[in-house]
Amino acid sequence: MKLPGGIVLTCFFAAFAFLPAGGQDIYAGRYKAVLTSAPRMVPTPKTPDGALAGNGDIGLTLSGTPDKLTFYIGKNDFWRAYPVYPGGGIAHPGGLTIFINDLKGASYYAEEVLDKAVIRGKFNKDKLQVTLNAWVAATRNMVVAEFTASQSCEIKLNLWSRQGNTSVNDSGSHNDIYWVTRSFENTPLLEWPCRIAMAMKIIGGTISTDRSIKLLRNQKITVVLMVYTSFDKKNWKEAAIDEAAVLTNDTIEKARLEHGNWWRQFWSRSNVQIGDPFLEKYYYASQYLFASATRAGKFAPGLWGSFVTRDSTAWGGDYHLNYNYQAPYWASYSSNHIDLADNFDQPLLDYMEKGEKHARSLLAINGIYYPVGIGPHALVTTRWPLTPDEMEARYATRENTIDSGYKFLGQKINAVFSVGNMLMRFYSTYDEYYLRKVYPYMLECANFWEEYLKFEDGRYVIYMDHFNEIMPNLRNKGVWRDKLGDFNSTLSLGLVKMLFKGMIDAAGFLKMDTNRVEKWQHIVTHLSKFPVAALNGRLSLKNMERGPQNTEPLPVGLNRVAIHGLILPGGVAGPKTDSGFNKILLGDVQHWKDKIKNDGEWGNTLGNGIETSFPGAVRVGYDADSIIKYLTARLKVEPLPNLYIVQSGGGIETLAAVPLTINEMLLQSYEGVIRIFPDWNHNRDAAFTALRAYGAFVISSSIKKGTIEYVKLLSEKGRPCIMENPWPGKKVQLVRDDKKAEIAEGDTFRFQTKENETIELSVI
16 A cells, blocks of 8 residues: 555665674573575564564564565454454554665565564675664563665565554655554444554655665664554554654664663573574574563453464454463463563453453353453453344354353353463462452352352262363354263363362462462362263373263364363472372373374374473373474474464464473473473483472572583572472582572472572582
């Protein structure tokens, strides 16, 4: 599209010398994503394949060929607050297109520099080389793109906003500032308005009357976009234009310094080295991409993070609550990036009033009951189509009033699923302020399940909460009610047990609701056992105790959905919790290989679940070398050059897969016992620095030539520490704040700590 943002640049540049991929003081600087051909999947309703950058609020996706480069701008707080998708959900603001006709047919090279969080590009044709350095300022609502060239060329910049989908668009110029806006407002069923402005300034040349720029040799052109929504500032449009107007080279350099400092601090919080460059590259790329997609004080990212390149992304790009919304954060806790999870809770808290209404009106009980998908500011994104005709076209039935028009999909666990993340953060930090913030939400989940559970024959049972989503669709020709009837779903049993175990811990820590702890403990103790049955001469897990019409489903073994309830985020099963039951789960994982044609299919994660199945296998104790082999093979299935891991289902959840798997192999604590290199081949050298463990401990260690060299522990909250002996059969010397202290021994030992105390352990 052609808007008043279009200008022509004529330039005479010196070639830009590429800097190294990153300083070796930051380990992540060893790695970068390299793209040697133009992206093919931009725009897309799912995961883009272009080079990516972001500041946790604004996302930048580079697309296009060298003669028509396009930056797609995404923004986590730019939504069309409409209750049905497609149409509703996160929306695309627009972008910036750079036309360089002299580069038609040029070679393509771009890279994501992980440690510095920049996109660098180099495009060559004959004697012309144009280079690009682009970044999203870590501390400002600013996008910067710097261009240089080896000889004269003509560049035209076109700033544009996405059109359609009921939006109101505008554009214009003010002095040397070009701006565009896009708004959603005053349309039926819109729950709240949302508006965005992007204002562009060019630094480094003089704009002539025909809007061309002549640049002398060795000059650089810097294109800066200021981006604000109506959630950022009330005067969102004026702020973007006014702040763009006063930009100078000094402003850019200050922003660059702040940007570099933010990312250096980010990378300093933890570190792993496992002697496997391929997995390390994905480990740090996943950390980079997630940090680019989420940030404290900003809206939480939806399914595709801030890398949105069109409206009507898959599933509305919403907060899908039956694992997709929760999963991207799972590696942040152990990676010591707690701040990346600061925005997780707010959408859940905002929806509580509506969740209480759903519970009362649909189930006639107290507590909160959430549909499968929500958005920010109490937005519901998952209404059934609003007319019977639309319903029939998409779901093969005219019945669009199921559950009063909301998609619950037969599942009651959508609200309690998020308690898993809340507990993971609480156990990792023992932060009282945080727990008080989320405790009301957890309590309403407990209120719901206290009433929903049935006590029969000496045990608590769960009716009509389904292991899988149950809904009409085109495949089943709209016939779906015969699929209802799950009894004691493994997913439900696990998450409910997690909830009440967590409530007992939380109430005890806060000294609240002590009169209810006895009831909660009774539920934990008397909740139905997880269903298992004989399969080929061994015991194997069942998805549910009984299915529809009281059928007896066959055991299918541990799978990603069951892992959610039992292991992650459930955390109610494992080798320390119940070694006998864990043996059954481990046996199931050992038989995953029987169901695959090639190593890349192991764990059945091509659709969904790479962030679940691999760390789940680690937690039950599956062979470490096999996990590395299968994980490597899975990452090589349909790889994207930007190092974003793809699957057919959700998006940024995959960014937890490699960090969480590796972290769990090196350090575990989720069962209340710290274990150093618990699922690692001790003949492979490895080290980690400042990984976070339950109990608010920050731990470092290394293993070399089969021997754990040391264990260093910082106790943030002075809690008692239970640790599995890193040196079995040996005595362990504790050194507290550089002074020799007690000696510990035994297979597992316990020792007290003080707040902010540093303790080093070594073998005697």
